[in-house]
Amino acid sequence: MIFTKALEYEDIRKNIDKDNDVITIIGCETCVRVAGSGGQERMKELALKLMSDGYNVKDGFMVPTACTPKIFLAKLGRDVNTILSLACEAGSANLERSYPEYKIVQTIKDVGLMVADTDKNVLKVTMPYKGSENETGREFKAFIGERNENDNSLPIMEMAEVTGVAK
Protein backbone atom coordinates (compact mmCIF):
# COMPACT_ATOMS: atom_id res chain seq x y z
CA MET A 1 0.00 0.00 0.00
CA ILE A 2 0.99 3.61 -0.51
CA PHE A 3 1.53 5.90 2.47
CA THR A 4 0.38 9.48 1.92
CA LYS A 5 -0.14 12.69 3.87
CA ALA A 6 -2.78 15.35 3.39
CA LEU A 7 -1.60 18.68 2.00
CA GLU A 8 -2.15 21.77 4.13
CA TYR A 9 -5.53 23.43 3.54
CA GLU A 10 -3.88 26.66 2.43
CA ASP A 11 -1.80 24.80 -0.16
CA ILE A 12 -4.97 23.31 -1.62
CA ARG A 13 -6.86 26.59 -1.52
CA LYS A 14 -4.26 28.55 -3.43
CA ASN A 15 -4.75 26.20 -6.40
CA ILE A 16 -8.49 26.78 -6.75
CA ASP A 17 -10.47 29.75 -7.89
CA LYS A 18 -13.59 30.91 -6.04
CA ASP A 19 -15.14 32.59 -9.06
CA ASN A 20 -14.46 30.15 -11.87
CA ASP A 21 -13.95 26.66 -10.47
CA VAL A 22 -16.97 24.37 -10.14
CA ILE A 23 -15.65 21.53 -8.05
CA THR A 24 -16.20 17.80 -7.64
CA ILE A 25 -14.06 15.90 -5.16
CA ILE A 26 -13.08 12.37 -6.14
CA GLY A 27 -11.73 10.22 -3.34
CA CYS A 28 -10.11 6.80 -3.29
CA GLU A 29 -11.18 4.25 -0.66
CA THR A 30 -8.01 2.17 -0.65
CA CYS A 31 -4.51 3.24 0.48
CA VAL A 32 -5.30 6.89 1.30
CA ARG A 33 -8.17 5.82 3.55
CA VAL A 34 -5.92 3.37 5.42
CA ALA A 35 -3.18 6.05 5.64
CA GLY A 36 -5.67 8.48 7.18
CA SER A 37 -5.11 11.16 4.55
CA GLY A 38 -8.27 10.31 2.61
CA GLY A 39 -11.59 8.56 3.11
CA GLN A 40 -15.12 9.76 3.66
CA GLU A 41 -14.54 11.76 6.84
CA ARG A 42 -11.60 13.65 5.41
CA MET A 43 -13.55 14.36 2.22
CA LYS A 44 -16.47 15.75 4.19
CA GLU A 45 -14.17 17.87 6.34
CA LEU A 46 -12.45 19.33 3.27
CA ALA A 47 -15.71 19.89 1.34
CA LEU A 48 -17.49 21.67 4.21
CA LYS A 49 -14.46 23.85 4.89
CA LEU A 50 -14.17 24.88 1.25
CA MET A 51 -17.92 25.54 1.03
CA SER A 52 -17.84 27.68 4.16
CA ASP A 53 -14.95 29.63 2.61
CA GLY A 54 -17.09 30.38 -0.43
CA TYR A 55 -15.82 27.82 -2.93
CA ASN A 56 -18.29 26.21 -5.33
CA VAL A 57 -18.07 22.55 -4.30
CA LYS A 58 -20.90 20.73 -6.09
CA ASP A 59 -20.46 17.19 -4.89
CA GLY A 60 -18.05 14.35 -4.20
CA PHE A 61 -17.58 10.70 -5.09
CA MET A 62 -15.82 7.94 -3.21
CA VAL A 63 -14.66 5.27 -5.66
CA PRO A 64 -13.06 1.93 -4.71
CA THR A 65 -9.71 2.68 -6.38
CA ALA A 66 -8.52 5.84 -8.11
CA CYS A 67 -5.56 4.19 -9.87
CA THR A 68 -7.81 2.02 -12.05
CA PRO A 69 -10.66 2.70 -14.50
CA LYS A 70 -13.02 2.55 -11.51
CA ILE A 71 -12.69 6.35 -11.36
CA PHE A 72 -15.30 6.36 -14.13
CA LEU A 73 -17.86 5.17 -11.57
CA ALA A 74 -17.95 8.84 -10.56
CA LYS A 75 -20.58 10.56 -12.71
CA LEU A 76 -19.47 14.16 -13.08
CA GLY A 77 -22.04 16.94 -13.34
CA ARG A 78 -22.20 18.93 -16.59
CA ASP A 79 -21.16 22.23 -15.01
CA VAL A 80 -18.13 20.81 -13.14
CA ASN A 81 -14.74 21.98 -14.45
CA THR A 82 -12.42 21.16 -11.53
CA ILE A 83 -11.66 17.89 -9.76
CA LEU A 84 -10.06 17.80 -6.33
CA SER A 85 -8.20 14.53 -6.07
CA LEU A 86 -8.38 12.86 -2.68
CA ALA A 87 -6.10 10.10 -3.94
CA CYS A 88 -2.40 9.29 -4.07
CA GLU A 89 -0.26 10.80 -6.82
CA ALA A 90 -0.76 7.74 -9.04
CA GLY A 91 -4.54 8.16 -8.63
CA SER A 92 -4.20 11.84 -9.49
CA ALA A 93 -2.18 10.94 -12.60
CA ASN A 94 -5.03 8.64 -13.61
CA LEU A 95 -7.51 11.49 -13.16
CA GLU A 96 -5.34 13.86 -15.19
CA ARG A 97 -5.04 11.38 -18.02
CA SER A 98 -8.70 10.37 -17.92
CA TYR A 99 -10.14 13.89 -17.62
CA PRO A 100 -7.77 16.03 -19.70
CA GLU A 101 -10.32 18.84 -20.09
CA TYR A 102 -10.69 19.29 -16.31
CA LYS A 103 -8.44 21.09 -13.89
CA ILE A 104 -7.10 18.51 -11.44
CA VAL A 105 -6.01 19.71 -8.02
CA GLN A 106 -4.07 17.38 -5.74
CA THR A 107 -4.91 17.38 -2.03
CA ILE A 108 -2.58 14.57 -0.94
CA LYS A 109 1.15 13.89 -1.34
CA ASP A 110 2.93 10.55 -1.52
CA VAL A 111 5.43 9.64 1.18
CA GLY A 112 6.31 6.08 0.20
CA LEU A 113 5.14 2.50 0.50
CA MET A 114 3.82 1.03 3.73
CA VAL A 115 2.99 -2.23 5.43
CA ALA A 116 -0.19 -2.30 7.54
CA ASP A 117 -1.52 -4.38 10.39
CA THR A 118 -5.29 -3.98 10.47
CA ASP A 119 -5.62 -5.83 13.78
CA LYS A 120 -3.20 -3.51 15.55
CA ASN A 121 -4.27 -0.52 13.41
CA VAL A 122 -0.65 0.34 12.71
CA LEU A 123 1.18 1.36 9.52
CA LYS A 124 4.90 1.35 8.88
CA VAL A 125 6.68 3.24 6.11
CA THR A 126 9.04 0.86 4.33
CA MET A 127 10.10 2.43 1.03
CA PRO A 128 10.02 6.24 0.89
CA TYR A 129 9.94 8.54 -2.09
CA LYS A 130 12.71 11.12 -2.50
CA GLY A 131 12.39 13.82 0.14
CA SER A 132 10.68 11.55 2.65
CA GLU A 133 13.70 9.44 3.60
CA ASN A 134 13.35 10.45 7.24
CA GLU A 135 9.96 8.69 7.35
CA THR A 136 11.50 5.24 6.79
CA GLY A 137 10.59 2.85 9.56
CA ARG A 138 8.19 5.30 11.18
CA GLU A 139 4.85 4.02 12.37
CA PHE A 140 1.48 5.72 12.15
CA LYS A 141 -2.05 4.99 13.36
CA ALA A 142 -4.03 3.31 10.58
CA PHE A 143 -7.06 5.24 9.28
CA ILE A 144 -5.98 8.32 11.28
CA GLY A 145 -2.44 8.97 10.06
CA GLU A 146 -1.12 10.24 13.40
CA ARG A 147 2.43 9.33 14.33
CA ASN A 148 2.66 6.38 16.73
CA GLU A 149 4.34 6.84 20.08
CA ASN A 150 6.94 4.26 19.09
CA ASP A 151 8.08 2.62 15.90
CA ASN A 152 8.34 -0.98 17.03
CA SER A 153 4.78 -2.31 16.89
CA LEU A 154 5.57 -3.96 13.55
CA PRO A 155 9.03 -5.53 13.82
CA ILE A 156 9.34 -6.00 10.08
CA MET A 157 12.49 -4.02 9.35
CA GLU A 158 16.00 -4.32 10.67
CA MET A 159 17.39 -1.00 11.87
CA ALA A 160 20.04 -1.26 9.15
CA GLU A 161 17.26 -0.98 6.61
CA VAL A 162 15.95 2.24 8.06
CA THR A 163 18.04 4.34 5.74
CA GLY A 164 17.70 6.38 2.57
CA VAL A 165 15.52 6.14 -0.48
CA ALA A 166 14.08 2.88 -1.76
CA LYS A 167 16.88 0.84 -3.30
Add this chain to the structure above:
Amino acid sequence: MIISLRSISYDDLKKQLSKDDKIVINSCSSCIVACGIGGTTKMVTLENMLRADGYNVLGKDLISIGCTLNLVEKHRKDIKKKDVYDEATVIIPLICENGLKGIEHVFSDKKVIHIAKTLGTGNFTMDRGVVLTNPFENVDLEASVEGYELYEVAEELGLYEDFFDEFDAPEIEKEYVTFNVNGEEIMAEKGANLLTTCEENGIEIPHLCYDEELTGAGVCRMCLVKIKGARDLQPACCTPVSEGMEVVTEDKELNHYRRIILELVLASRNHNCLTCSKGIPNPMFSCELQKLIRKFGIESSRYENTSEPILVDDSSPVIEYDANKCILCGRCVRACEEIAGQCNIGFVNRGSDTMVAAGLNVEMDQSACAACMACVNVCPTGALSERVIHFIGKDWEQVKVYADYAE
Protein backbone atom coordinates in the same frame (compact mmCIF):
# COMPACT_ATOMS: atom_id res chain seq x y z
CA MET B 1 -1.07 0.56 -7.41
CA ILE B 2 2.48 -0.59 -6.71
CA ILE B 3 4.44 -1.44 -9.85
CA SER B 4 6.96 -4.27 -9.89
CA LEU B 5 8.80 -6.27 -12.53
CA ARG B 6 10.56 -9.60 -12.41
CA SER B 7 14.21 -9.05 -11.55
CA ILE B 8 15.76 -12.51 -11.85
CA SER B 9 15.91 -15.18 -14.55
CA TYR B 10 14.77 -18.74 -14.03
CA ASP B 11 18.41 -19.84 -13.97
CA ASP B 12 19.16 -17.23 -11.27
CA LEU B 13 16.28 -18.63 -9.25
CA LYS B 14 17.51 -22.20 -9.60
CA LYS B 15 21.02 -21.18 -8.50
CA GLN B 16 19.53 -20.18 -5.15
CA LEU B 17 17.81 -23.54 -4.70
CA SER B 18 19.01 -27.03 -3.86
CA LYS B 19 17.21 -30.28 -4.62
CA ASP B 20 16.86 -30.84 -0.86
CA ASP B 21 14.87 -27.65 -0.39
CA LYS B 22 11.21 -27.93 0.47
CA ILE B 23 9.56 -25.08 -1.35
CA VAL B 24 6.33 -23.17 -0.84
CA ILE B 25 5.33 -20.56 -3.43
CA ASN B 26 3.00 -17.85 -2.20
CA SER B 27 1.63 -14.79 -3.92
CA CYS B 28 -0.07 -11.56 -3.13
CA SER B 29 -3.41 -11.26 -4.95
CA SER B 30 -3.28 -7.51 -5.41
CA CYS B 31 -1.04 -5.16 -7.50
CA ILE B 32 1.48 -7.87 -8.43
CA VAL B 33 -1.26 -9.77 -10.31
CA ALA B 34 -1.96 -6.71 -12.48
CA CYS B 35 1.80 -6.46 -13.11
CA GLY B 36 1.66 -9.97 -14.57
CA ILE B 37 4.05 -11.67 -12.15
CA GLY B 38 1.74 -12.93 -9.43
CA GLY B 39 -1.49 -14.76 -8.77
CA THR B 40 -2.69 -18.33 -8.99
CA THR B 41 -1.79 -19.00 -12.63
CA LYS B 42 1.75 -17.72 -12.14
CA MET B 43 2.19 -19.85 -9.02
CA VAL B 44 1.02 -22.91 -11.00
CA THR B 45 3.47 -22.09 -13.82
CA LEU B 46 6.40 -21.77 -11.43
CA GLU B 47 5.36 -24.88 -9.50
CA ASN B 48 5.25 -26.92 -12.72
CA MET B 49 8.62 -25.56 -13.87
CA LEU B 50 10.33 -26.33 -10.58
CA ARG B 51 8.80 -29.79 -10.35
CA ALA B 52 9.88 -30.54 -13.90
CA ASP B 53 13.42 -29.62 -12.85
CA GLY B 54 13.25 -32.02 -9.92
CA TYR B 55 12.64 -29.57 -7.09
CA ASN B 56 10.36 -30.41 -4.19
CA VAL B 57 7.46 -27.96 -4.19
CA LEU B 58 5.25 -28.61 -1.18
CA GLY B 59 2.46 -26.22 -2.10
CA LYS B 60 1.28 -22.76 -2.99
CA ASP B 61 -0.78 -20.15 -1.20
CA LEU B 62 -2.62 -17.04 -2.42
CA ILE B 63 -2.75 -14.11 0.03
CA SER B 64 -5.33 -11.37 -0.54
CA ILE B 65 -3.09 -8.42 0.35
CA GLY B 66 0.54 -9.25 1.01
CA CYS B 67 1.39 -5.87 2.56
CA THR B 68 -1.11 -6.42 5.37
CA LEU B 69 1.09 -8.12 7.94
CA ASN B 70 -1.66 -9.65 10.06
CA LEU B 71 -3.09 -11.44 7.01
CA VAL B 72 0.31 -12.97 6.19
CA GLU B 73 0.68 -14.09 9.80
CA LYS B 74 -2.76 -15.70 9.70
CA HIS B 75 -1.85 -17.62 6.56
CA ARG B 76 1.25 -18.98 8.28
CA LYS B 77 -0.77 -20.06 11.33
CA ASP B 78 -3.80 -21.35 9.39
CA ILE B 79 -4.66 -24.82 10.63
CA LYS B 80 -4.82 -26.18 7.06
CA LYS B 81 -1.57 -24.55 5.92
CA LYS B 82 0.55 -24.58 9.05
CA ASP B 83 2.06 -28.05 8.54
CA VAL B 84 3.14 -27.25 4.99
CA TYR B 85 4.63 -23.92 5.99
CA ASP B 86 6.38 -25.49 8.99
CA GLU B 87 7.91 -28.19 6.80
CA ALA B 88 9.08 -25.71 4.14
CA THR B 89 12.68 -24.56 4.05
CA VAL B 90 12.28 -22.06 1.21
CA ILE B 91 9.55 -19.53 0.46
CA ILE B 92 9.28 -18.00 -3.00
CA PRO B 93 6.89 -15.05 -2.64
CA LEU B 94 5.43 -13.43 -5.76
CA ILE B 95 5.12 -10.07 -4.10
CA CYS B 96 6.43 -6.49 -4.31
CA GLU B 97 9.45 -5.41 -2.26
CA ASN B 98 7.13 -3.66 0.18
CA GLY B 99 5.15 -6.84 0.94
CA LEU B 100 8.45 -8.70 1.06
CA LYS B 101 9.26 -6.96 4.37
CA GLY B 102 6.30 -8.71 5.98
CA ILE B 103 7.04 -12.07 4.34
CA GLU B 104 10.67 -11.95 5.52
CA HIS B 105 9.47 -11.24 9.05
CA VAL B 106 6.77 -13.91 9.19
CA PHE B 107 9.03 -16.51 7.57
CA SER B 108 12.25 -15.42 9.25
CA ASP B 109 13.12 -19.09 9.91
CA LYS B 110 13.08 -19.85 6.17
CA LYS B 111 15.12 -18.83 3.18
CA VAL B 112 13.05 -16.30 1.24
CA ILE B 113 13.88 -15.90 -2.45
CA HIS B 114 12.55 -12.76 -4.01
CA ILE B 115 11.93 -12.45 -7.73
CA ALA B 116 10.68 -8.85 -8.17
CA LYS B 117 11.93 -5.29 -8.16
CA THR B 118 9.50 -2.57 -7.13
CA LEU B 119 9.73 0.56 -9.26
CA GLY B 120 7.15 2.97 -7.88
CA THR B 121 3.42 3.46 -8.28
CA GLY B 122 1.13 3.66 -11.27
CA ASN B 123 -2.19 2.84 -12.85
CA PHE B 124 -4.08 0.02 -14.46
CA THR B 125 -5.45 1.19 -17.79
CA MET B 126 -7.91 -0.52 -20.12
CA ASP B 127 -5.89 0.17 -23.28
CA ARG B 128 -2.24 -0.16 -22.17
CA GLY B 129 -2.45 -2.40 -19.14
CA VAL B 130 -0.31 -1.35 -16.18
CA VAL B 131 1.71 1.88 -16.49
CA LEU B 132 4.33 3.34 -14.14
CA THR B 133 3.50 7.00 -13.38
CA ASN B 134 5.48 7.77 -10.20
CA PRO B 135 8.86 6.03 -10.27
CA PHE B 136 11.20 5.82 -7.29
CA GLU B 137 14.33 7.96 -7.47
CA ASN B 138 16.59 5.00 -8.17
CA VAL B 139 14.57 4.07 -11.27
CA ASP B 140 15.90 7.23 -12.92
CA LEU B 141 12.71 8.12 -14.78
CA GLU B 142 10.67 11.31 -14.44
CA ALA B 143 7.12 11.16 -13.07
CA SER B 144 4.73 10.94 -16.01
CA VAL B 145 0.95 11.35 -16.20
CA GLU B 146 0.92 9.27 -19.39
CA GLY B 147 2.97 6.61 -17.62
CA TYR B 148 5.58 4.17 -18.86
CA GLU B 149 4.47 0.80 -20.14
CA LEU B 150 6.10 -2.14 -18.40
CA TYR B 151 7.98 -3.38 -21.45
CA GLU B 152 9.61 0.08 -21.83
CA VAL B 153 10.69 0.12 -18.19
CA ALA B 154 11.94 -3.47 -18.37
CA GLU B 155 14.05 -2.62 -21.41
CA GLU B 156 15.38 0.56 -19.79
CA LEU B 157 16.32 -1.13 -16.53
CA GLY B 158 17.37 -4.56 -17.76
CA LEU B 159 14.47 -6.31 -16.04
CA TYR B 160 12.00 -8.87 -17.38
CA GLU B 161 8.68 -7.65 -18.75
CA ASP B 162 6.75 -10.82 -17.92
CA PHE B 163 6.78 -13.94 -15.78
CA PHE B 164 9.11 -16.93 -16.06
CA ASP B 165 8.77 -18.69 -19.40
CA GLU B 166 7.55 -22.24 -18.91
CA PHE B 167 9.69 -23.31 -21.88
CA ASP B 168 12.79 -22.53 -19.77
CA ALA B 169 12.06 -25.73 -17.84
CA PRO B 170 12.00 -29.25 -19.24
CA GLU B 171 8.58 -30.59 -20.10
CA ILE B 172 7.10 -32.11 -16.98
CA GLU B 173 6.30 -35.80 -17.20
CA LYS B 174 2.57 -36.00 -16.75
CA GLU B 175 0.20 -38.91 -16.93
CA TYR B 176 -2.51 -38.20 -19.44
CA VAL B 177 -5.94 -39.77 -19.81
CA THR B 178 -8.36 -39.78 -22.69
CA PHE B 179 -12.05 -39.43 -22.08
CA ASN B 180 -15.21 -38.52 -23.93
CA VAL B 181 -17.33 -35.41 -23.47
CA ASN B 182 -20.53 -35.08 -25.50
CA GLY B 183 -19.12 -37.53 -28.06
CA GLU B 184 -15.81 -35.68 -28.39
CA GLU B 185 -12.48 -37.26 -27.38
CA ILE B 186 -10.48 -35.13 -24.96
CA MET B 187 -7.00 -35.68 -23.57
CA ALA B 188 -6.05 -34.12 -20.24
CA GLU B 189 -3.75 -34.64 -17.30
CA LYS B 190 -4.96 -37.42 -15.05
CA GLY B 191 -6.87 -36.03 -12.08
CA ALA B 192 -7.47 -32.61 -13.65
CA ASN B 193 -10.70 -30.85 -12.77
CA LEU B 194 -13.49 -31.90 -15.17
CA LEU B 195 -15.09 -28.43 -15.27
CA THR B 196 -11.91 -26.53 -16.10
CA THR B 197 -10.75 -29.22 -18.54
CA CYS B 198 -14.04 -28.91 -20.42
CA GLU B 199 -13.75 -25.11 -20.46
CA GLU B 200 -10.18 -25.32 -21.77
CA ASN B 201 -11.56 -27.42 -24.61
CA GLY B 202 -14.35 -24.99 -25.43
CA ILE B 203 -17.11 -26.87 -23.65
CA GLU B 204 -18.90 -24.50 -21.31
CA ILE B 205 -20.52 -25.92 -18.19
CA PRO B 206 -22.74 -23.47 -16.26
CA HIS B 207 -21.57 -22.90 -12.71
CA LEU B 208 -21.98 -20.42 -9.86
CA CYS B 209 -20.14 -21.70 -6.78
CA TYR B 210 -16.88 -22.63 -8.54
CA ASP B 211 -13.94 -20.23 -8.71
CA GLU B 212 -10.52 -21.35 -9.92
CA GLU B 213 -8.79 -19.70 -6.96
CA LEU B 214 -10.89 -21.55 -4.38
CA THR B 215 -11.42 -25.17 -3.43
CA GLY B 216 -14.44 -26.74 -5.08
CA ALA B 217 -17.63 -27.01 -3.05
CA GLY B 218 -20.23 -28.39 -5.48
CA VAL B 219 -23.08 -26.61 -3.72
CA CYS B 220 -24.85 -24.69 -6.49
CA ARG B 221 -25.55 -27.86 -8.51
CA MET B 222 -25.46 -25.93 -11.78
CA CYS B 223 -22.50 -27.93 -13.08
CA LEU B 224 -24.09 -31.34 -12.56
CA VAL B 225 -23.21 -33.62 -15.47
CA LYS B 226 -23.96 -37.19 -16.47
CA ILE B 227 -21.08 -39.64 -16.14
CA LYS B 228 -21.56 -43.15 -17.47
CA GLY B 229 -21.54 -45.66 -14.64
CA ALA B 230 -21.98 -43.06 -11.89
CA ARG B 231 -24.89 -43.58 -9.53
CA ASP B 232 -26.26 -40.07 -9.96
CA LEU B 233 -25.45 -36.74 -11.57
CA GLN B 234 -21.99 -35.50 -10.59
CA PRO B 235 -20.77 -31.92 -9.97
CA ALA B 236 -18.12 -31.28 -12.64
CA CYS B 237 -16.32 -28.78 -10.41
CA CYS B 238 -15.48 -31.52 -7.89
CA THR B 239 -14.85 -34.38 -10.31
CA PRO B 240 -11.35 -35.39 -11.47
CA VAL B 241 -11.01 -36.70 -15.01
CA SER B 242 -10.12 -40.36 -15.49
CA GLU B 243 -9.34 -42.73 -18.33
CA GLY B 244 -12.31 -43.78 -20.42
CA MET B 245 -14.78 -41.52 -18.65
CA GLU B 246 -17.91 -40.78 -20.70
CA VAL B 247 -19.49 -37.44 -19.84
CA VAL B 248 -22.59 -35.59 -21.01
CA THR B 249 -22.52 -31.92 -20.03
CA GLU B 250 -25.62 -30.71 -21.80
CA ASP B 251 -28.91 -32.26 -22.80
CA LYS B 252 -32.61 -31.56 -22.38
CA GLU B 253 -32.75 -33.09 -18.89
CA LEU B 254 -29.66 -31.28 -17.53
CA ASN B 255 -30.81 -27.97 -18.96
CA HIS B 256 -34.23 -28.52 -17.38
CA TYR B 257 -32.58 -28.99 -13.95
CA ARG B 258 -30.44 -25.91 -14.49
CA ARG B 259 -33.45 -23.80 -15.43
CA ILE B 260 -35.24 -24.93 -12.25
CA ILE B 261 -32.19 -24.07 -10.12
CA LEU B 262 -31.96 -20.63 -11.71
CA GLU B 263 -35.68 -19.98 -11.29
CA LEU B 264 -35.48 -21.03 -7.64
CA VAL B 265 -32.52 -18.68 -7.16
CA LEU B 266 -34.52 -15.88 -8.76
CA ALA B 267 -37.49 -16.63 -6.51
CA SER B 268 -35.36 -16.52 -3.41
CA ARG B 269 -34.66 -12.91 -2.48
CA ASN B 270 -34.44 -9.88 -4.74
CA HIS B 271 -32.25 -9.94 -7.84
CA ASN B 272 -33.03 -6.60 -9.42
CA CYS B 273 -30.33 -5.79 -11.97
CA LEU B 274 -31.58 -2.24 -12.41
CA THR B 275 -30.43 -1.26 -8.92
CA CYS B 276 -27.30 -3.40 -8.76
CA SER B 277 -23.70 -2.23 -9.18
CA LYS B 278 -23.05 -5.34 -11.27
CA GLY B 279 -26.21 -4.84 -13.33
CA ILE B 280 -24.39 -3.58 -16.40
CA PRO B 281 -21.69 -6.02 -17.54
CA ASN B 282 -18.32 -4.36 -18.09
CA PRO B 283 -14.69 -5.48 -18.27
CA MET B 284 -14.12 -4.85 -14.54
CA PHE B 285 -17.04 -6.71 -13.04
CA SER B 286 -20.15 -8.49 -14.24
CA CYS B 287 -22.84 -10.64 -12.68
CA GLU B 288 -22.43 -14.33 -13.37
CA LEU B 289 -26.03 -15.02 -12.35
CA GLN B 290 -27.32 -12.45 -14.84
CA LYS B 291 -25.20 -14.07 -17.57
CA LEU B 292 -26.72 -17.49 -16.88
CA ILE B 293 -30.25 -16.12 -16.67
CA ARG B 294 -29.73 -14.61 -20.13
CA LYS B 295 -28.10 -17.76 -21.48
CA PHE B 296 -31.11 -19.84 -20.45
CA GLY B 297 -33.56 -17.19 -21.68
CA ILE B 298 -35.33 -16.92 -18.34
CA GLU B 299 -37.59 -13.87 -18.07
CA SER B 300 -39.35 -14.68 -14.81
CA SER B 301 -39.58 -17.40 -12.20
CA ARG B 302 -42.60 -19.70 -11.97
CA TYR B 303 -42.02 -19.92 -8.21
CA GLU B 304 -43.41 -17.50 -5.69
CA ASN B 305 -40.92 -15.25 -3.96
CA THR B 306 -41.83 -15.31 -0.28
CA SER B 307 -38.61 -13.82 1.01
CA GLU B 308 -38.65 -10.83 3.32
CA PRO B 309 -36.39 -7.90 2.42
CA ILE B 310 -33.13 -7.90 4.34
CA LEU B 311 -31.47 -4.66 5.39
CA VAL B 312 -28.43 -3.82 3.28
CA ASP B 313 -25.23 -3.71 5.36
CA ASP B 314 -23.30 -0.61 4.29
CA SER B 315 -21.47 -0.22 7.58
CA SER B 316 -18.09 -0.89 5.96
CA PRO B 317 -16.53 2.07 4.17
CA VAL B 318 -15.54 -0.13 1.26
CA ILE B 319 -17.85 -3.15 1.09
CA GLU B 320 -21.58 -3.20 0.60
CA TYR B 321 -23.29 -6.45 1.57
CA ASP B 322 -26.75 -6.87 0.12
CA ALA B 323 -27.99 -10.25 1.36
CA ASN B 324 -31.05 -9.85 -0.88
CA LYS B 325 -28.78 -10.63 -3.83
CA CYS B 326 -26.93 -13.53 -2.17
CA ILE B 327 -27.34 -17.00 -3.70
CA LEU B 328 -25.51 -18.83 -0.88
CA CYS B 329 -22.81 -20.18 -3.19
CA GLY B 330 -20.27 -19.85 -0.38
CA ARG B 331 -17.49 -18.39 -2.51
CA CYS B 332 -17.06 -15.48 -0.10
CA VAL B 333 -16.92 -17.84 2.86
CA ARG B 334 -14.16 -19.86 1.20
CA ALA B 335 -12.31 -16.74 -0.01
CA CYS B 336 -12.29 -15.26 3.49
CA GLU B 337 -10.82 -18.47 4.83
CA GLU B 338 -8.47 -19.47 2.02
CA ILE B 339 -7.30 -16.17 0.47
CA ALA B 340 -7.76 -13.68 3.30
CA GLY B 341 -6.88 -16.19 6.03
CA GLN B 342 -9.50 -14.51 8.18
CA CYS B 343 -12.48 -16.95 8.51
CA ASN B 344 -14.56 -13.85 9.23
CA ILE B 345 -17.49 -14.76 6.97
CA GLY B 346 -19.71 -17.79 7.48
CA PHE B 347 -23.23 -19.13 7.17
CA VAL B 348 -25.74 -18.42 9.92
CA ASN B 349 -29.24 -19.78 10.60
CA ARG B 350 -30.69 -22.88 8.97
CA GLY B 351 -32.97 -23.82 6.07
CA SER B 352 -34.61 -20.96 4.17
CA ASP B 353 -33.30 -18.52 6.79
CA THR B 354 -29.69 -19.38 5.96
CA MET B 355 -27.58 -16.39 5.10
CA VAL B 356 -23.98 -15.28 4.93
CA ALA B 357 -22.87 -13.12 7.84
CA ALA B 358 -19.70 -11.53 9.12
CA GLY B 359 -18.32 -12.29 12.56
CA LEU B 360 -20.96 -13.46 14.98
CA ASN B 361 -23.75 -12.19 12.68
CA VAL B 362 -22.80 -8.55 13.17
CA GLU B 363 -22.44 -5.68 10.74
CA MET B 364 -19.34 -5.82 8.58
CA ASP B 365 -17.53 -2.96 10.32
CA GLN B 366 -18.16 -4.55 13.72
CA SER B 367 -16.46 -7.76 12.62
CA ALA B 368 -12.77 -8.60 12.07
CA CYS B 369 -13.04 -7.73 8.35
CA ALA B 370 -9.69 -6.46 7.01
CA ALA B 371 -11.38 -4.97 3.92
CA CYS B 372 -9.02 -7.00 1.72
CA MET B 373 -11.83 -7.47 -0.85
CA ALA B 374 -11.17 -11.21 -1.28
CA CYS B 375 -14.90 -11.86 -0.79
CA VAL B 376 -15.98 -9.07 -3.13
CA ASN B 377 -13.64 -10.25 -5.88
CA VAL B 378 -15.17 -13.72 -5.98
CA CYS B 379 -18.87 -12.89 -5.46
CA PRO B 380 -20.77 -14.01 -8.60
CA THR B 381 -23.68 -11.61 -7.98
CA GLY B 382 -24.09 -8.10 -6.59
CA ALA B 383 -24.38 -9.37 -3.00
CA LEU B 384 -20.88 -8.26 -2.07
CA SER B 385 -19.72 -5.24 -3.98
CA GLU B 386 -17.39 -2.28 -3.73
CA ARG B 387 -19.12 0.83 -2.46
CA VAL B 388 -19.43 3.86 -4.68
CA ILE B 389 -20.81 6.81 -2.75
CA HIS B 390 -22.01 10.16 -3.99
CA PHE B 391 -21.99 13.11 -1.56
CA ILE B 392 -24.14 16.15 -2.23
CA GLY B 393 -25.63 19.22 -0.62
CA LYS B 394 -24.58 21.71 2.00
CA ASP B 395 -24.55 18.99 4.66
CA TRP B 396 -22.58 16.64 2.42
CA GLU B 397 -25.19 13.90 2.63
CA GLN B 398 -24.27 10.57 1.15
CA VAL B 399 -26.30 8.79 -1.46
CA LYS B 400 -25.38 5.51 -3.04
CA VAL B 401 -24.79 5.52 -6.77
CA TYR B 402 -26.65 2.21 -7.04
CA ALA B 403 -29.57 1.83 -4.68
CA ASP B 404 -32.99 0.26 -4.31
CA TYR B 405 -34.51 3.65 -3.89
CA ALA B 406 -34.68 6.76 -6.04
CA GLU B 407 -31.91 9.27 -5.38
